[in-house]
Amino acid sequence: MPQQNLSLNILTAEDDPDDCLLVEEAFQECSQENHLFFVEDGITLLQYLRRQGSFAEPASAPRPDLILLDLNMPHKDGRESLAEIKADPDLRSIPVVVLTASNAEEDVFRTYELGGAGFITKPASFQGMLDLARGLNQYWFEVVELVKNDDI
């Protein structure tokens, strides 16, 4: 089991503030070790990752170990963002897990085809979200080795 994933930077791209809050509370409840960051659409996500615009200061945008990506967002949706991340040599090594209200088979297939590391339909309850945060923590913290990341 890996020892070095002691604290993860998790970046969530989600346009619904209520869903952001659910993610935040669930992750905080199951581990104090995570650093959570939020962006509200695909354009902001790519700006964060490339440290452009309001993210020009490196400390304002630590490199994430894991990205949780909503599919349906304004400006630039999750599908486009995922394709862009996976086509960028500086970003493609970051695992992206899709977390969406969508249940469409096409979205599932497309996610993996574009290089997603998981497709998850958003749980309907807080308890479901809590179980999910625990499961994600366990897998990405304890089972998997991630690329070494010195940010934060």
Added chain:
Amino acid sequence: MRKTVKPVVFLMADDDPDDRLLIKEAFQESLISNSIYFVEDGVELMNYLRKQDEFAHPTDAPTPDLILLDLNMPRKDGREALAEIKSDPRLRYIPVVVLTTSKAEEDIMRSYDIGAASYITKPVTFDGLVEAIRGLGQYWVQIVRLPIIEKAKR
């Protein structure tokens, strides 16, 4: 969390017969899935996925839902096989999890870079392996939803 409707088919590429046996036992122990198939190197892996040569009969090689890939194998290693899978439009949707003894930072970086969905270092003890396989199964079978592969593709 999703209820499993059909057994998830795993395909493991590993050249070490002892490791294959251990993985098989760890799968049984962790009750993840009994549907695990094995190939011994990258050449065999690609033949299996493309249903060529010894895998030409459709029932011999059910399309896997997830590939477990060792990195160091003869003939064609895991890095080459991974790159080939991820550049093949008919195969690239299948998630590939690297499962290897290597802990080298370069292998971790490289694997994610060429499209691995996860990278797992093989634990040295059997208990550790069972735990890792259980964690793997929990994530890929219970937490995430995998694409449904139509019968035609199987």
